[in-house]
Amino acid sequence: MDGRSTIDWAARTRRFTGWFTAATSSLRISSAKKPSSRSSASSGVSWNGRHAWKRSAEGKPMRTMTVGLIADTHVPQRLERLPPQVAEVFRGVSLILHAGDLNRWPVLDELARLAPVVAVKGNADLGLRLPWREIVEINGVRIGLVHGHGGWPVYLRNKIREALISFEPLRYLRYARFAFSDPVHVIVSGHTHRPHLVCVNGIWLVNPGPVAPDYYIQRGPAVGxxxxxxxxxxxxxxxxxxxxxxxxxxxxxxxxxFLEGG
Structure with missing residues (x-):
């Protein structure tokens, strides 16, 4: 196996976000693997939503920050390279979140030329060392990032069910929603190759849709x-x-x- 296909992107994305945090002081990232913790020793960056929110309340307004959302790029499995429109849309963004199924590491290198990148593992990313989920905080807004396939046992069981019965995208919304024990305001996911935007129990579930073509549905590439x-x-x-x-x-x-229990 090509050594580059197992590059430790978990460490590389954290280096990107570490630089970005130092530059802006309004973004925090933490691993979601330990839901009870309010800090991430592995990322080296602490996060505290109440502190960030208090700074805004003290008369230090934070500027609007724009985050690029992308998922299911499948390069080179289904696409040779990212469409040039991706760079056009993401020009000037503060951060890019990739919700998995990138297939190969050069996709993240290409995106990292535009902005710092945080990425998670999808079901098609077996050779990549990426986290299954992450939490990013921007201007006091906590954003959960997960592919949304539910993990391998669930994914394989559903593939059999879909082959025999039907595909139910709402099931994957539930998987994305329950991937986080820590409170979040927004959950960004992929996997279904169908764009969606829905609010469930006060949490916005966002899927920008795929960049790569779908085997079953003819749908144009999209980002958010x-x-x-x-x-x-x-x-x-x-x-x-x-x-x-x-x-x-x-x-x-x-x-x-919802987050504060009110």
């Missing part, structure tokens, strides 16, 4: 942009083949009340 200010979210979904853009403002009141 999440514009984050304290207590304020705006989401753009971009169809890369047509240039079509859809835009939503995501109310945060219910999510913040």
């Amino acid at each position: 942009l999440l514009h984050v200010r304290p207590g304020d979210l705006r989401y753009e979904w971009i169809d890369l083949s047509t240039g079509r853009v859809r835009d939503w403002t995501l109310p945060m009141d219910s999510a913040f009340r």
Whole structure:
């Protein structure tokens, strides 16, 4: 096996985010493997949403930060390379979140030329050393990142069910939702190759859709942009083949009340 195919991207993405945190002081990242902890020794970066939120309340407003959302690139399994429109849309973003199924490490290198990258492992990323899930905090908004296939035993069981009965994308929304014990405001996932935006119990579930073509459904490549200010979210979904853009403002009141138990 090519040694580069097992590159430790968990460490590399943390180095990217460590640099980004030092530069902005408004982003925090932690591993989601220990839900009870409010810090991540492995990443070397602590995170505390209440502290970040308090800074904003003390009259130090934080600027809007834009996060690029991408999933299911499948390079080179289904695509030779990323479409050039990805770089055009992501130009100037503060951070890029990849929700898995990248297939090979050069995809992250290409994205890292645009902005710091945080990525998680998908079911097609067996040779890549990536975390299964991550939590990123930007301007007091906690964003969970997970592929959403539910882990290997669940994934294989569902593949059999889908072959015999039908494909149910809502099932994978549940897997993404319950991947996090720590409180989050937004969960970004992939896997289904279907874009979605839905709020469940005050948590926004976002899937930007695939960049790579789907074997079963003819759907244009797509990515997302999440514009984050304290207590304020705006989401753009971009169809890369047509240039079509859809835009939503995501109310945060219910999510913040849910996190604080109110």
